[in-house]
Amino acid sequence: MAAQDAQSVRRRVWELLEVTYDEADHKSTFDWVDISLFILIVLNVAVVIIESVPGVEKAYWIWFAIFNTFSLVVFSIEYAVRLWACSADARYSDGWRGRLRWMVTPMGFIDLFAILPSYLVILFPGVFFDMRFMRILRIGRLFRVLKLGRYSESLNRIGRVVKAKRSDLAASVFFIVVLIIIASSLMFHAENTAQPDKYSSIPATMWWSVSALTTVGYGDIYPITAWGKVLASVIAVLGVGLFALPTGILASGFAEEARRERAARNRCPHCGKSLATETESV
Numbered sequence: 001m002a003a004q005d006a007q008s009v010r011r012r013v014w015e016l017l018e019v020t021y022d023e024a025d026h027k028s029t030f031d032w033v034d035i036s037l038f039i040l041i042v043l044n045v046a047v048v049i050i051e052s053v054p055g056v057e058k059a060y061w062i063w064f065a066i067f068n069t070f071s072l073v074v075f076s077i078e079y080a081v082r083l084w085a086c087s088a089d090a091r092y093s094d095g096w097r098g099r100l101r102w103m104v105t106p107m108g109f110i111d112l113f114a115i116l117p118s119y120l121v122i123l124f125p126g127v128f129f130d131m132r133f134m135r136i137l138r139i140g141r142l143f144r145v146l147k148l149g150r151y152s153e154s155l156n157r158i159g160r161v162v163k164a165k166r167s168d169l170a171a172s173v174f175f176i177v178v179l180i181i182i183a184s185s186l187m188f189h190a191e192n193t194a195q196p197d198k199y200s201s202i203p204a205t206m207w208w209s210v211s212a213l214t215t216v217g218y219g220d221i222y223p224i225t226a227w228g229k230v231l232a233s234v235i236a237v238l239g240v241g242l243f244a245l246p247t248g249i250l251a252s253g254f255a256e257e258a259r260r261e262r263a264a265r266n267r268c269p270h271c272g273k274s275l276a277t278e279t280e281s282v
Contacts, residue, residue: 011088013081018089037078044071072118079111106159161253172245176213179242183209183235190228213239 016033047067051057057064083099092098102108162169184205191199198221199205208221212235223232 007088010085014085014088017078017082017085037074040071040074043067068118072115075111075115079115082108082111157254157257161250161257164256165249165253168249169246172242172249175245176242179235179238180206180209180213183213183231186231187223187228187235190225190231191223194225194228209235212236214243 047064051064083102086092086102087095087098089098089102092102103112181202184202187208188199188202188205191205199208211221212232223229
């Protein structure tokens with residue numbers, strides 16, 4: 001009986017912490033816990049930005065310290081409670097293995113890295129308490145902005161699209177890397193003799209390849225030989241088409257996700273049959 005009561009409490013806590021998403025209406029349901037955490041995350045991001053203004057941190061350091069300590073305590077409690085309550089979810093229900101599985105999820109990593117830099121400074125002050133690591137600490141606190149993904153259905157939709165198209169995106173990234181290597185190798189051999197200081201090696205030439213393929217072209221490195229200019233023209237044209245591949249893949253993914261959502265919206269939540277089919281049969 002006690003075990004059932006504990007599991008019931010765990011399930012209730014998990015429901016409070018997790019944003020409920022209705023597949024039929026495609027709406028997320030927020031409770032007071034979600035709204036409070038959302039506001040705290042936004043305030044944390046605002047504080048990190050304001051702290052970078054010269055003179056502001058020194059003038060109001062005590063208030064920043066109080067707020068950052070309060071945020072660290074709240075996010076630590078949130079992480080510990082999520083780790084305890086995640087076993088109420090069927091995906092993480094097998095004891096410590098399930099908890100480990102939750103810890104390595106994207107949101108689990110984000111929750112951990114939102115508090116980890118602060119604890120490193122507290123536990124190892126002699127190692128981490130200098131200006132360089134204080135800057136790293138601030139960057140680590142910006143991980144908290146990623147926690148907003150839990151409360152945004154738009155960001156969740158992007159995540160679903162990227163996950164569904166991950167193999168296609170990986171293939172396009174692979175081709176981009178291959179093209180950068182080929183372009184760097186050809187340009188190195190074409191320009192090394194004329195500009196040994198700028199095209200000193202293939203790795204050094206990769207900077208030009210990236211800027212050319214992305215059509216940025218900073219102008220700090222550019223070919224001066226005839227063969228180099230011909231190669232640059234071909235590479236620039238290829239880059240326009242190749243870097244459009246991920247955009248097309250994501251656009252296709254969003255279209256498929258929109259069709260899936262429309263189909264789910266037109267499906268009966270009880271029997272799972274299409275409402276359009278039922279209407280036509282009547």
